Amino acid sequence: MAAVDLTTHPGHLARRLQQAHYLLWNTMVSEEITSPQFAVLNTLVAEPGLDQRTVGERVGLDRSTIAEVISRLGRRGLLDKVRDPQDGRRFLLRLTEEGERTHRKLTVRTARMNQVFLGPLTAEEQSQFFDLIRRVADAAEGLRNPGEPTAVRS
Amino acid sequence: MAAVDLTTHPGHLARRLQQAHYLLWNTMVSEEITSPQFAVLNTLVAEPGLDQRTVGERVGLDRSTIAEVISRLGRRGLLDKVRDPQDGRRFLLRLTEEGERTHRKLTVRTARMNQVFLGPLTAEEQSQFFDLIRRVADAAEGLRNPGEPTAVRS
DNA sequence: CGGAAATAATCAGTGCCCTGACTATCTGGT
DNA sequence: ACCAGATAGTCAGGGCACTGATTATTTCCG
Numbered sequence: 001m002a003a004v005d006l007t008t009h010p011g012h013l014a015r016r017l018q019q020a021h022y023l024l025w026n027t028m029v030s031e032e033i034t035s036p037q038f039a040v041l042n043t044l045v046a047e048p049g050l051d052q053r054t055v056g057e058r059v060g061l062d063r064s065t066i067a068e069v070i071s072r073l074g075r076r077g078l079l080d081k082v083r084d085p086q087d088g089r090r091f092l093l094r095l096t097e098e099g100e101r102t103h104r105k106l107t108v109r110t111a112r113m114n115q116v117f118l119g120p121l122t123a124e125e126q127s128q129f130f131d132l133i134r135r136v137a138d139a140a141e142g143l144r145n146p147g148e149p150t151a152v153r154s
Numbered sequence: 155m156a157a158v159d160l161t162t163h164p165g166h167l168a169r170r171l172q173q174a175h176y177l178l179w180n181t182m183v184s185e186e187i188t189s190p191q192f193a194v195l196n197t198l199v200a201e202p203g204l205d206q207r208t209v210g211e212r213v214g215l216d217r218s219t220i221a222e223v224i225s226r227l228g229r230r231g232l233l234d235k236v237r238d239p240q241d242g243r244r245f246l247l248r249l250t251e252e253g254e255r256t257h258r259k260l261t262v263r264t265a266r267m268n269q270v271f272l273g274p275l276t277a278e279e280q281s282q283f284f285d286l287i288r289r290v291a292d293a294a295e296g297l298r299n300p301g302e303p304t305a306v307r308s
Numbered sequence: 309c310g311g312a313a314a315t316a317a318t319c320a321g322t323g324c325c326c327t328g329a330c331t332a333t334c335t336g337g338t
Numbered sequence: 339a340c341c342a343g344a345t346a347g348t349c350a351g352g353g354c355a356c357t358g359a360t361t362a363t364t365t366c367c368g
Contacts, residue, residue, distance in 0.1 A: 002199065002257075002258065002261065003196050003197070003199040003200035004196055004261060004264070004265075006193055006196060006213070007284070007288065008268075008284065009264070009268060010175065010268060010271055010272060010283070010284075011172075011175040011179060011189045011268075011271070012189070012193060012213075012214075013284065013287045013288065013291070014168065014171045014172045014175050014287070015172060015189070015190070015214070016214050016287075016291045016295075017168045017171070017172075017287050017290060017291045018165075018168040018169060018171075018172050019214060019291075020290065020291045020293075020294035020295055021164065021165040021168050021294065023294060023295075023297075024294050024297065025165060035165045035166070035169070036169070039160055039166060042157050042158055042160060043157070045156060045157040046157035059160070059166075060166075060169070060170050060173065103156075104156065107156065107158060110158070110163070111158075114162075114163060114164060114165075116297075117164055117165075117290065117294060118164060118290065119293065120289050120290060120293040121286060121289065121290065125286060128282060128286060129164070129286045129287075129290070130161075130162065130164075130167065132275060132279060132282060132283045132286070133167045133168070133170075133171050133283075133287075134161065134167065135274045135275065136171060136174065136271065136272065136274060136275065136283070137167070137170045137171045137173075137174040139174075139273065139274040140174035140175065140177060140178050140271060141170075141174055141177075143177075143178065143270075
């Protein structure tokens with residue numbers, strides 16, 4: 001009595017969507033490198049020499065999680081970590097040759113995977129998909145800093 | 155050079171969406187009970203006496219994960235677990251009084267939370283949001299059993 | 309200069325999520 | 339009645355994600 005329909009709960013749907021993505025990534029992209037790990041590699045390709053905290057901010061991971069992900073990438077020899085001589089608190093991150101190679105390889109496979117993943121939608125629906133999810137996620141994200149409206153106009 | 159734009163990657167978006175939801179759930183619904191835990195409670199309100207595996211199937215969790223979630227709910231006294239006398243492999247699950255009370259309380263809060271979460275979208279956009287995500291998730295889900303098309307007509 | 313506040317990273321603890329290997333029980337066919 | 343295969347659950351192991359507490363370093367102000 002009084003049970004609700006989970007398929008109308010965005011949180012439940014979001015979880016299922018991520019599971020579906022995880023599954024496809026695992027079979028079509030890589031069993032070694034995960035999607036968040038790829039996001040970190042990608043960020044460091046764009047901006048080498050970033051510190052850990054900033055990378056986390058770029059890919060949307062908190063300090064603890066980003067530390068784990070980076071430690072795993074370091075163990076696999078995909079990136080280097082050196083103390084910032086200007087600021088002894090920071091570690092500066094930079095991909096190794098192997099890290100860049102891995103990023104190139106996965107970029108191709110990821111594109112293929114995204115096509116399959118979004119295959120059931122028309123091109124127009126795909127834009128909507130991005131737009132709707134982005135708006136919901138951004139709005140909820142904005143709720144955490146009460147003083148800071150999402151887009152701050154100086 | 156050659157870095158991609160993560161905001162056009164559905165996987166990245168899906169992860170951000172779930173994080174946003176997690177955040178809102180934590181502040182608006184409960185810090186004790188998580189969204190997957192609520193999904194289990196909800197399933198057992200609708201169908202008391204289900205076994206573990208079936209509950210997992212209903213909420214979309216594999217055998218290992220559902221075992222952990224159920225064990226936590228059991229520890230908190232929200233559900234009971236008894237051997238099926240008909241089939242010694244199964245455990246039959248059933249909410250306690252406390253479990254039902256918790257479900258009722260959270261149902262109300264969850265509804266409020268969903269409104270806030272989907273607040274940035276119009277009613278029509280909300281239907282699209284559900285439809286698009288469901289279609290993508292279902293299709294990817296269907297890809298795992300090669301022989302079994304998504305909807306099997308006897 | 310010197311100490312308080314801010315900041316980068318780590319650690320401990322909890323929970324979700326999956327795979328692959330294993331145990332116990334049940335079922336079906338000979 | 340037996341045994342092979344299927345099924346329910348557990349366990350080990352790896353990875354993601356968060357909070358709160360702690361440590362080291364820097365910065366800012368009096």
